[in-house]
Amino acid sequence: MACLVRTMSSEASAGHVLLGGGTGFIGSAFKYLLNCNGYQVTTISRMPGPDRITWIDVSSKGLPKGITAVVNLAGQNILDPASRWNDAFKQNVRNSRIKTTRTLAQAIADADERPKVFISMSGVGVYKPDEKASYDEYSDVSQSFDFLSQLALEWEAAARLPSDVEDVRQVIVRSGIVLGRNGGMIKQIYLPFWFCVGGPIGSGTQFMPWIHIYDMCHILLFAIENNKATGIINGVAPQIITNSDFTRSFAGALHRPAFIPLPALALRLIFGDERSKIMTEGQKVYSKRLNELNYKFKYDNIDQACKTFTNFYTSAKDML
Numbered sequence: 001m002a003c004l005v006r007t008m009s010s011e012a013s014a015g016h017v018l019l020g021g022g023t024g025f026i027g028s029a030f031k032y033l034l035n036c037n038g039y040q041v042t043t044i045s046r047m048p049g050p051d052r053i054t055w056i057d058v059s060s061k062g063l064p065k066g067i068t069a070v071v072n073l074a075g076q077n078i079l080d081p082a083s084r085w086n087d088a089f090k091q092n093v094r095n096s097r098i099k100t101t102r103t104l105a106q107a108i109a110d111a112d113e114r115p116k117v118f119i120s121m122s123g124v125g126v127y128k129p130d131e132k133a134s135y136d137e138y139s140d141v142s143q144s145f146d147f148l149s150q151l152a153l154e155w156e157a158a159a160r161l162p163s164d165v166e167d168v169r170q171v172i173v174r175s176g177i178v179l180g181r182n183g184g185m186i187k188q189i190y191l192p193f194w195f196c197v198g199g200p201i202g203s204g205t206q207f208m209p210w211i212h213i214y215d216m217c218h219i220l221l222f223a224i225e226n227n228k229a230t231g232i233i234n235g236v237a238p239q240i241i242t243n244s245d246f247t248r249s250f251a252g253a254l255h256r257p258a259f260i261p262l263p264a265l266a267l268r269l270i271f272g273d274e275r276s277k278i279m280t281e282g283q284k285v286y287s288k289r290l291n292e293l294n295y296k297f298k299y300d301n302i303d304q305a306c307k308t309f310t311n312f313y314t315s316a317k318d319m320l
Contacts, residue, residue, distance in 0.1 A: 014038035015068030017224070018115070020055075020100055025183025027073040030217045033320055037221065042067070044074070044100075059103055063111045069224045070108060071119045072159075074100040078148075078275060079188075085272030094151060097121075101158040109165050117169040119223050120159035124176050124209045124236065126152035129281035131207075136288040137174075137232040147274050156232075169230055171223045173216075176236035176285060179305060180213030181314040189250075190309070196256050202264040204244035207282035209236045212299035212308070213319050222295055234287035238300050243282070246302060253306040 017034055021027040022043035034041050042064055043052050053064065063070070076096040083089045101120050108118055125148035127135040144150035156172050178184050192198045211219075216235055223229040241249075251258030267276040290297075299305040308319065 016040040016066045017069045017071060018042050018063060018067045020044045020072035020104060021074030024073060025180065026178055026213065026216060029213055029320060030073065030220055032317055033217045033221060055100065055103060058107050062107045065113065067115045069117045070104055070115050071220060072101050072104050073121055079278065081270060085275050097155045098158045101155060105159055105161055108168055109162050114168050117171065117224055118161065119171045119173065119220060122152045122156050122172050122174045124174050124283055124285045125149055126174060127283040127285055129283050134284045134286065136286045137234055138288065169227065171229055171233060173219065173233050173235045175216065176209030176211045178213050178216050179210055180319050181309045186309050193251055193254055193256055193258060197260050198251060198258045199260040199262060200244045200247045201262050202280040204242060204247065206243050206280060207284045208241050208243045208246050209283060209285040211235050211237050212305045215297050215299055217320060219295060226293060229293055233289045234285055236285050236287050237297060239302055240284055241302050249302045249306045253310050
């Protein structure tokens, strides 16, 4: 449990974190981890309250005093099946990421007392799906090739502080598929797999860059505390797997068969062509930076990770 002991060696004492997106799947788990490690957390939300401010407050009043780190995890769920993939939804997806990140970047630049570090998210969708190519943080991603890659590039551009802001360390985490019992992909597929109607997505041969929510949250904490963490960091586990590999592992952990594939055509009908590519196409992505920084993964193997998702009543806190 995260509250029992600090697992990361710290180059900075616990401070005050301003957290955007602190009520989502990753954000709520990360907030819990921060609290357990002695940090004060102020969350940015739509409504004010205890330890909360609004995005309007940030835009009009700037950063609260005493903030030592700013982390933005805000972003509407792209794979929300209840939302049609139309121009209005795309704009919401963009605004929830780009506008919030730009708001924080501007507030940091304008602050008299700046935080030590600004951490923002992005996605591995910036890398073009290719069966032969391998990517790391040093790969060229200067050209977009679809909506999602353009979104990632603009998201990262919004996080860049002006060149004259030299006293704030900047980190952008390009996340793979975050796996945890209480949200994201696992939450959506748990019941189908439990009732023996799960299976691979499409051909199942597509790469699936992944990361356990434990490691995602600890990488974010690591980025706050390690002064050598700068620039782009790929938030992906070291083990390269395909969707079929994941399917076998998850079904095996649940002791269920998994032989009913979800056809790519069905996904296109449900999610639309652009969104369905998130599930039917993938990239072989490594994190050279985490290796260089000597980050130690707790879950570097998909079989080990999937065993933590089997309990029906597992809470987000149990994942950490």
